[in-house]
Amino acid sequence: MEKIIEGKIFVLGNNIDTDQIIPAEYLVFSLTDEKESAMYGKYCLSSVPLSQSGLPEGNIPFIKKDEIKSEFNIIIAGSNFGCGSSREHAPFALNKAGVKVIIAESFARIFYRNSIDGGFLIPIECKEKIYTKCITGSIAKVDLEKYQLNINDKIYELNPLGDVLPIIEAGGLFEYARKSNMI
Amino acid sequence: MTITEKILARSARKSKLSPGENVWLNVDILMTHDVCGPPTINIWKKEFGNKAKIWDKKKLVILPDHYIFTSNKEANRNVKFLQEFARQEELPFFYDITQQTYKGVCHVALAEEGFNIPGTVIFGTDSHTCTSGAFGLFSTGVGNTDAAFILGTGKIWERVPESIKIIYDGTLPKYLTGKDLILWLLKDITTEGANYKALEFTGSAISQLSMDERMTLTNMAIETGAINGIIAVDDITKEYLKDKVKVEYEEFKSDPDSKYFKTIKYDITKMLPIVAKPHSPDNCEVAHRLKNIKITKAYIGSCTGGKLSDFVSAAKILYGNKIKVPLFAIPATTRIEKELESTFYKMKPIKEILIEAGCTIARPSCAACLGGPEDTTGRAIDGDVVISTTNRNFPGRMGSKKSEVYLASPYTAAASAINGFITDPRDFL
Numbered sequence: 001m002e003k004i005i006e007g008k009i010f011v012l013g014n015n016i017d018t019d020q021i022i023p024a025e026y027l028v029f030s031l032t033d034e035k036e037s038a039m040y041g042k043y044c045l046s047s048v049p050l051s052q053s054g055l056p057e058g059n060i061p062f063i064k065k066d067e068i069k070s071e072f073n074i075i076i077a078g079s080n081f082g083c084g085s086s087r088e089h090a091p092f093a094l095n096k097a098g099v100k101v102i103i104a105e106s107f108a109r110i111f112y113r114n115s116i117d118g119g120f121l122i123p124i125e126c127k128e129k130i131y132t133k134c135i136t137g138s139i140a141k142v143d144l145e146k147y148q149l150n151i152n153d154k155i156y157e158l159n160p161l162g163d164v165l166p167i168i169e170a171g172g173l174f175e176y177a178r179k180s181n182m183i
Numbered sequence: 184m185t186i187t188e189k190i191l192a193r194s195a196r197k198s199k200l201s202p203g204e205n206v207w208l209n210v211d212i213l214m215t216h217d218v219c220g221p222p223t224i225n226i227w228k229k230e231f232g233n234k235a236k237i238w239d240k241k242k243l244v245i246l247p248d249h250y251i252f253t254s255n256k257e258a259n260r261n262v263k264f265l266q267e268f269a270r271q272e273e274l275p276f277f278y279d280i281t282q283q284t285y286k287g288v289c290h291v292a293l294a295e296e297g298f299n300i301p302g303t304v305i306f307g308t309d310s311h312t313c314t315s316g317a318f319g320l321f322s323t324g325v326g327n328t329d330a331a332f333i334l335g336t337g338k339i340w341e342r343v344p345e346s347i348k349i350i351y352d353g354t355l356p357k358y359l360t361g362k363d364l365i366l367w368l369l370k371d372i373t374t375e376g377a378n379y380k381a382l383e384f385t386g387s388a389i390s391q392l393s394m395d396e397r398m399t400l401t402n403m404a405i406e407t408g409a410i411n412g413i414i415a416v417d418d419i420t421k422e423y424l425k426d427k428v429k430v431e432y433e434e435f436k437s438d439p440d441s442k443y444f445k446t447i448k449y450d451i452t453k454m455l456p457i458v459a460k461p462h463s464p465d466n467c468e469v470a471h472r473l474k475n476i477k478i479t480k481a482y483i484g485s486c487t488g489g490k491l492s493d494f495v496s497a498a499k500i501l502y503g504n505k506i507k508v509p510l511f512a513i514p515a516t517t518r519i520e521k522e523l524e525s526t527f528y529k530m531k532p533i534k535e536i537l538i539e540a541g542c543t544i545a546r547p548s549c550a551a552c553l554g555g556p557e558d559t560t561g562r563a564i565d566g567d568v569v570i571s572t573t574n575r576n577f578p579g580r581m582g583s584k585k586s587e588v589y590l591a592s593p594y595t596a597a598a599s600a601i602n603g604f605i606t607d608p609r610d611f612l
Contacts, residue, residue: 015374015463019577023584024553028250028257031222031327036257047579049462080375083408084577085553086310087219088326109379109410110310114326163205163342173332173340174230183231183336 001122001169005100005142009151010062010072011055011131012048017084018111020047022093024085031092040089041068041096054136063097070097074140076131076149077104081123082111091120101142103149103158105129116164119172125159185346185441186415187381190321193433194304202345202442210242211303213333216289217247219308219326221264226331237272238337244276244298245269246289251280251548255556287516287547290314290402290486294394295518297427301416302435306333311486311574313404317397318424319416319434324405344410345444346381346437347372351388353452358609360496361392361399362488362572362592366457367449369406370467378408380444383437388451389414394423395492402487403574406464456607458570459590462578470595471607480569481506481600482561482581483542483593484513485552488572491519493593495526498533500597500611501540507603510542510596511561513550520547540601554582563588570599 026043030036045053045062054060063070075094081104082090091114094102101122102115115123122144134140134151141150147158161168170176177183184192188200195206215223228235237243247265250258262280269277276296278286286292290311293299299315305322306312308330315322325339333339351364382404389397397414404412414420416434424432456470483489483497494512501510514520523534523544537544543560551561552573563569563586571581576588591599594608601611 017575017577019553019575019580023579025556025582027218028255028261028556030257032225047577047584049578049584080378080408083374084310084575086308086312086324086326088222088328091326106375106378108375108408110324110326113329117332118326118328173328177332177336 001144003144005074007073007140008071009074009076009134009136009138009140010070011134011136012075012077013052013055013131014078015080015083016048016077018082018087018090019084021045021082021090022087023047027087027089031089037096038068040093044070044093044097055131056135060136070099073098073100074142075099075102076134077102078129078131079105081107083108086110088114088118091115091118095120103130103142116167117173119175122168124161126156127159128156130156185381185383185437186319186413186435187321187346187383187411188343189435190302190304191341191343193302200343202343204343205340206343207338208304208341210306210333210337210339211300212242212244212298212305213330214244214246214289214293214305214307214312215330216249216309217261217265218249219330220245221261223308223327223330223334224268226327227334230331231335235335237334240272240274243274243334244293245274246278246286246292247280248288249549250555252546253556253558255558258556285517288486288489288549291490291515294318294398295516300428300430300432301420302433306330306339310405311402313409313412314398314402314486316401316404316411316413317394318420319414321411321413323411344379344381346383347377348383348385348443348446350386350446350448351384351451352386352448353388353450355388355391356452358456358594358612359451359454360592360594361396363454363457364451365400365403366459366467366590367454369459369465370457371447372407373465374406374463375408380409382407382409382412384412384414390417393492394419395490398490399487406574456592456595456609458595458605459576461576461587461589464575464590470591470605473605476568476589476605478508478568478570478599478604480508480561480563480567481510481596482551482569482571482573483510483596484515484550485573486515487574488593489513489515489519491522491526493572494523494533494537495528496593497597498528498536500594500601500608502529502536504540504601506541506600508600510600511551512537512542512544513560514547516547551581554580570596570605572596
């Protein structure tokens, strides 16, 4: 697990549901075929209303036209990120788009599990409404040892990962289970 | 302990456990469908390699239901993948779409086929797996990796949730359904109000509700963020299960001194028909204040609103009336499809009432509840304003991103289809 993640932030609001993350019509694509699975990156966050896409101004597409990866690898969001369906295609799509970490006030349960157990990205909670205080495109540094987020030298505290840290460190549920001789 | 804690303790082979604890559960049923089944099986094959072996074939239920009646080649490929897998593995509980055994929407089919056994633990690759909790069991949705892990081991980790007790008291007025009850709760606690909590439904109103209506409540537990929704077994449950479940089962009940995160109490006689406006199930307003909303389409279907009781409710309103906007009626399962012919309202089969009113009846599947491929029956197109008995109205949920979805009971959906604008069903009842 990378302890320091640096990159450009993409800011979203509350209740970013799985239909906004990856609309259901694209779920027919294979997750294993290289060419088809790239479609998940291409359509990632494509149903977020444009006015809410890349706060505070909005109108910033997460994926540029004709691209399959995003220039943003850190997402900062409000509460209940990933609510809705159980589709693992959601954290998969974010991973394909290049997202490494999502910092949100809270996550919906299934999305949180899927992100961790599938080893797709690190979902990390924060106490304050960071998403109201930062601007899409800013450069940030996430320190997973100190549990701190640094944006333009302003430091925000993050919640420790707690019980799920060993699964994240192993790289997912299967790796964790193999390491602990469960399978 | 609460009913949820007791069932999880049984599954974890522990005598006691408390909220916040992470436990490994022994799973009684794993359910999957055509969207998440193939990727789950692929993960299982990759991770277990040559050792890949299904932990217990009698505990795996595969119900293709999402993208069934479509010419979309990737969707058809997923269904074929499952057919091939079921054949190779000789699975006893695969409900193939090409056979008489095709069922339709997984959560309703699980109930009909007797897989909802009280006291057990069901995991499914679908967030609405919480529906089964209406039968006094623990059920919840997981992703493909978790499901693949269960497929190979029969086990999964879970954090024991705190419980929220929802008490619905009073006799259900004739213009309300389970859908109104759950939308009122959503209005009050929002789509994150029960994040990672168990929702325990109880009260004098619950004991009068049919299993269909109870399933509407537990079905939408996920919309509040809950891990599960649960209703303890009573005589109505036992009557439903009588000819479906032949094994002995355990009935769990919450202890009187159980600890709850919160208790919310409703007098349902004071509730009015309610509608969730775009684009969130908690964005609710009473139906009679939305008369200015013109609709282009109505939709009655899905695991939430496509059960027999939903069509009976709609038929009560539609009887002797004609619809002004298209109304798509999609029975959740093949059994309900047949029951529409053998169930009567005022001496007329429900199916006939729907057809005479002008409804389009399509074959059982999830259909346009979640949009689906372009050729899906009832899919929302640009500019559509849909009133629907389904569960979610997030942006683009039923198809076009340029459509709007209002969630309502089958009474309200049917009344609105007749008038062409959102209508309080009390005008017809």
